[in-house]
Amino acid sequence: MNTTTATFAPTLPADWRDFLALTKPRVMSLVVFTGLCGLLAAPGYLHPVLAFTAILCIAMGAGGAAVLNQWWEADIDALMKRTANRPLPGGRMRREDARDFGLFLCFTSVIVMGLAIHPLAAGVLALSIVYYSVIYTMWLKPRTPQNIVIGGGAGAFPPLIGWIAVTGEITLMPVLLFAIIFTWTPPHFWALALFVKTDYAKAGIPMMPVVAGERSTRQQILAYSVILLAVALAPWAIGGVGAIYGAAALALSAAFLVLSARVAFRQSQPGDTMKPEKQLFAFSVLYLFALFAALVADRMVLA
Ligand code: HEM
Numbered sequence: 485m486n487t488t489t490a491t492f493a494p495t496l497p498a499d500w501r502d503f504l505a506l507t508k509p510r511v512m513s514l515v516v517f518t519g520l521c522g523l524l525a526a527p528g529y530l531h532p533v534l535a536f537t538a539i540l541c542i543a544m545g546a547g548g549a550a551v552l553n554q555w556w557e558a559d560i561d562a563l564m565k566r567t568a569n570r571p572l573p574g575g576r577m578r579r580e581d582a583r584d585f586g587l588f589l590c591f592t593s594v595i596v597m598g599l600a601i602h603p604l605a606a607g608v609l610a611l612s613i614v615y616y617s618v619i620y621t622m623w624l625k626p627r628t629p630q631n632i633v634i635g636g637g638a639g640a641f642p643p644l645i646g647w648i649a650v651t652g653e654i655t656l657m658p659v660l661l662f663a664i665i666f667t668w669t670p671p672h673f674w675a676l677a678l679f680v681k682t683d684y685a686k687a688g689i690p691m692m693p694v695v696a697g698e699r700s701t702r703q704q705i706l707a708y709s710v711i712l713l714a715v716a717l718a719p720w721a722i723g724g725v726g727a728i729y730g731a732a733a734l735a736l737s738a739a740f741l742v743l744s745a746r747v748a749f750r751q752s753q754p755g756d757t758m759k760p761e762k763q764l765f766a767f768s769v770l771y772l773f774a775l776f777a778a779l780v781a782d783r784m785v786l787a
């Protein structure tokens with residue numbers, strides 16, 4: 485064996501695993517799942533091949549936007565332990581390759597969505613891509629602690645896009661689905677930001693715990709969880725869904741509120757394990773999966 489080669493193995497070009505990692509597949513799985521649920525819950529019929537195409541477009545668009553996010557933030561990611569080994573800061577990929585890959589995914593997803601599914605679905609997909617990669621990543625994230633509140637809206641579009649793919653129009657129900665994810669995002673992310681805050685401070689990102697302090701962040705998490713309870717119940721309150729969804733929304737949102745209250749009414753001590761914060765973050769992911777699954781289950785029963 486040539487030990488020289490083994491020791492100085494070239495780090496470029498990146499292999500397919502690095503390209504896949506750039507699309508943030510674990511995070512995007514929930515993005516795609518909520519898009520699929522929006523599509524399945526919408527009234528109307530879409531041929532399975534077209535439904536698959538629409539979901540593929542959402543996945544490609546969301547993945548492409550995530551690639552552009554990391555292309556733009558490679559220097560910042562290099563400063564944080566959690567992100568330092570990503571393909572770009574890890575030195576396994578050229579920046580321009582990431583940019584080209586991201587642009588390819590974004591443009592292809594919008595064009596295919598427009599040609600095969602619906603122009604309005606393509607327009608909203610394009611808006612969500614610009615929202616995540618430009619408005620959130622390039623503009624809001626480095627500038628304001630409200631970055632998550634305003635910019636987080638990007639992640640709320642997929643169920644709306646899935647719904648439009650079937651119906652071709654925007655009505656109150658998919659707007660409420662948008663509102664659920666919009667309200668869910670601040671507690672989802674701030675719970676995490678509480679236990680990785682030193683990393684964001686190091687990278688100069690004005691995340692809420694860094695700027696407003698821990699106490700205020702904890703109170704805001706609770707405030708958004710109270711609003712989330714009301715917003716999650718709204719589809720049921722307006723009669724858009726039945727009791728299965730209503731019961732699931734009530735149970736899940738009440739649990740979310742209890743976990744948030746535990747986070748709100750405590751203060752971290754030096755050497756704290758931050759267990760309640762970690763539990764809230766983990767539950768936030770389960771919450772959205774379960775709530776949107778209940779939405780579809782409810783529709784299936786009603787149908
Ligand atoms: C601006 C808004 C958001 C921010 C800043 C944010 C940030 C994060 C971060 C930093 C993580 C830790 C894991 C990682 O680094 O990949 C994470 C995990 C996660 N996020 Fe978010 N998130 C946001 C919105 C969303 C949305 C809208 C969804 C889906 C609807 C989502 C789904 C997830 C999931 C599923 C995980 C767990 C991934 C895993 O298991 O590793 N996030 N989020």
Ligand SMILES: CC(C)=CCC/C(C)=C/CC/C(C)=C/COP(=O)(O)OP(=O)(O)O
Pocket residue numbers: 508511515542545546549550553557567609612613616625638639640641642
């Ligand atoms: C269809 C479409 C375009 C959907 C977009 C979905 C979307 C906005 C998801 C946001 C999820 C996410 C990974 C945020 C990470 O924030 P960050 O990038 O600030 O996190 P980082 O610190 O890990 O880089």
